[in-house]
Amino acid sequence: MLQLGSLRLKSNLFLSPLAGYTNLPFRLTIRELGGLDLATTDLVNARSLIEKNPKAFKLIETSPADQPLAVQLFGSVPEEMRDAALYLESVGVASVDINMGCPVRKVCRVGGGSAMMTETDRTAALVKGMVDAVKIPVTAKMRLGWDDQNITAPDLAKALEGVGIAAIFVHGRTREQGFSGRVNLAGIRSVVKAVNIPVIGNGDVTTPEAAQVMFQETGCAGVSIGRGAFYNPWIFLQTRDLIDHGKTPEEPAFSERIRVMCRHFDLMLEVFGESHGCRMFRKVAPWYSKRFGPANLFNKRVVTISSRAGFVSLLDDYIKWRQPFVDETGGLKPAYQPAPMIASFMEEPESTQREAIPVPKGPVEVW
Numbered sequence: 001m002l003q004l005g006s007l008r009l010k011s012n013l014f015l016s017p018l019a020g021y022t023n024l025p026f027r028l029t030i031r032e033l034g035g036l037d038l039a040t041t042d043l044v045n046a047r048s049l050i051e052k053n054p055k056a057f058k059l060i061e062t063s064p065a066d067q068p069l070a071v072q073l074f075g076s077v078p079e080e081m082r083d084a085a086l087y088l089e090s091v092g093v094a095s096v097d098i099n100m101g102c103p104v105r106k107v108c109r110v111g112g113g114s115a116m117m118t119e120t121d122r123t124a125a126l127v128k129g130m131v132d133a134v135k136i137p138v139t140a141k142m143r144l145g146w147d148d149q150n151i152t153a154p155d156l157a158k159a160l161e162g163v164g165i166a167a168i169f170v171h172g173r174t175r176e177q178g179f180s181g182r183v184n185l186a187g188i189r190s191v192v193k194a195v196n197i198p199v200i201g202n203g204d205v206t207t208p209e210a211a212q213v214m215f216q217e218t219g220c221a222g223v224s225i226g227r228g229a230f231y232n233p234w235i236f237l238q239t240r241d242l243i244d245h246g247k248t249p250e251e252p253a254f255s256e257r258i259r260v261m262c263r264h265f266d267l268m269l270e271v272f273g274e275s276h277g278c279r280m281f282r283k284v285a286p287w288y289s290k291r292f293g294p295a296n297l298f299n300k301r302v303v304t305i306s307s308r309a310g311f312v313s314l315l316d317d318y319i320k321w322r323q324p325f326v327d328e329t330g331g332l333k334p335a336y337q338p339a340p341m342i343a344s345f346m347e348e349p350e351s352t353q354r355e356a357i358p359v360p361k362g363p364v365e366v367w
């Protein structure tokens with residue numbers, strides 16, 4: 001389906017790294033639904049990893065069902081990046097991704113993240129050190145450039161291809177854009193045209209149709225989905241169905257949404273323990289509820305859960321509370337159905353229909 005260096009993948013759809021979210025429980029939940037092959041961890045500081053920092057180790061925690069796995073590294077010291085890649089290879093990680101798109105000041109200040117995009121030669125040398133050291137594929141994830149006047153991704157991609165990078169993931173926005181404005185499909189296409197290795201497009205894909213448009217308009221070899229997977233963990237399977245079999249996706253039933261959310265919750269508790277798992281789930285659950293229709297009671301209470309029993313009792317109460325909004329067949333009455341999702345690059349230029357996809361609050365909001 002897609003060859004990534006020495007790695008043969010069954011799907012050309014990828015999960016984008018979302019710091020604080022793309023942990024083992026989330027990856028397992030999505031993998032069980034199908035359509036996804038290579039998934040990635042949150043970004044991991046290369047130095048912390050070689051210093052065996054427990055927090056870095058928790059970020060790369062995996063299991064046999066969580067394969068093949070990519071780990072995303074950030075850092076700017078070539079030896080540290082190389083040694084971290086060697087370590088990851090030695091523990092069976094399938095590929096290593098390098099963060100070149102992170103606009104967070106803490107990461108850019110030390111020369112990692114999108115700062116890498118402004119220094120092609122230095123970055124190519126760092127990547128070469130990693131590629132030469134390991135047999136597993138090394139990939140890079142970047143934005144289009146620093147700002148509209150500096151669209152450096154095509155040149156950087158070419159330079160990295162020259163030192164043996166296996167693929168490029170590109171978020172179709174500049175650093176200056178942050179998360180606002182439209183994803184620039186022409187920008188992604190210019191990266192595709194610049195190289196002969198797989199380019200994976202990314203940004204604002206919230207529906208299978210949007211993934212299809214990204215493939216068609218950019219010629220990319222794969223599509224990577226981040227926030228769209230929060231709303232719709234079935235998006236990988238549905239996109240496969242649409243692309244491979246022309247099958248129009250159906251909205252999953254409410255009961256199925258609840259089943260998957262509970263599975264995610266249980267995995268969270270298994271991996272992080274009841275107390276910490278519940279606290280972490282407080283910021284995850286509101287993403288599921290965005291597609292529940294009326295969810296006032298759920299949203300208010302879920303941010304206080306601290307035990308499994310509390311979560312189960314909240315669900316019972318919520319399902320009763322939601323009854324008046326539901327018809328005889330169990331579906332939401334039309335007036336209460338959430339608006340369809342529209343990707344930024346699918347809307348009419350003048351459209352006022354689309355709300356920007358929310359960016360989760362907290363220290364991660366500067367991504």
Ligand SMILES: Cc1cc2nc3c(=O)[nH]c(=O)nc-3n(C[C@H](O)[C@H](O)[C@H](O)COP(=O)(O)O)c2cc1C
Nearest residue numbers: 016017018019042043171203204225226227364367
């Ligand atoms: C909360 C959050 C955390 C993110 N963390 C990372 C990260 O660790 N590494 C990275 O390369 N990109 C990160 N990103 C960027 C995403 O991987 C992706 O490029 C971006 O969200 C656009 O894709 P989407 O519209 O499908 O979400 C993050 C984005 C968000 C919203």
